[in-house]
Amino acid sequence: MHFTSSRLLLRPVIPGDVDCLFRIYGDPQTQQFNPAGPYPSLDYARGILRSWLEHSNQPGFGHWAILLQENPHEIIGFGGLTPRVVCGYHINNLGYRFAPQWWGKGLATEFARSVVAWGFEQGKLSEISAVIRPGHSASQHVLEKTGFHFEREVADPEYPSARLFFTLTKAQWRASQGADAK
Incomplete structure (x- = not known):
């Protein structure tokens, strides 16, 4: 399924x-808030991509x-909406990573808003969640601009x-859509 914003x-x-x-995921800058760190190798990325493809159905x-x-041949990031279990909670997880040169341009917010609208309208979801690490203020700002609300801090074993x-x-x-229309 393709779609545009x-x-x-x-x-x-x-x-x-x-x-x-x-x-993108092997870049230490994009993974600075991920305690697992950047992807260690191209083979590791192949395994992740294989997993993504297996679950895309x-x-x-x-x-x-x-x-x-304007440049549909250059990938600037990856994102998704996936069912996950995070710290014991079953969620519909919104996640994304952009190459650093594309940060600060409003693209993550545009992506998040588009995927949330798709998830609620076409995906018929009742709730979407996202988890971030403390200190990741840029992602927190994207989530807040998209309408997400902080629920709680969750211990990560x-x-x-x-x-x-x-x-x-x-x-x-x-x-919020009604408020935006006014």
Whole structure:
């Protein structure tokens, strides 16, 4: 499933995206808030991409390559809406990573808003969540601009730092759409 926003083109990931996936997720700058760190190798990225492709058959969920409409041949990031278990909670997880040269341009917010609208309208979801690490103020700002609300801090048994848990319900999103229209 492909879809667009005002500046972005989102398309499902394909096996040929592995080099771009490693370039973005293997970059220490994009993974500075991920306690697992950057992807260690191209083979590791291949395994992740293979996993994404295996789970892309679930209706309403998946990972997308993010491209600019004006340059649909260059992947600038990856994002997705995926069912996950995070610290014992079953969630519809919104996640994304952009190459650093595309930070600060409003693209993550545009991506998040587009995917949330798709998730509630076409995906028929009742709630979407996102988890971030404390101190990741840029992602927190994106989530807040998209309408997410901080729910709680969740201990993460795998890593020393907790996670910040944000949610947005379909009812909250609909109410914000009405407020935006006024």
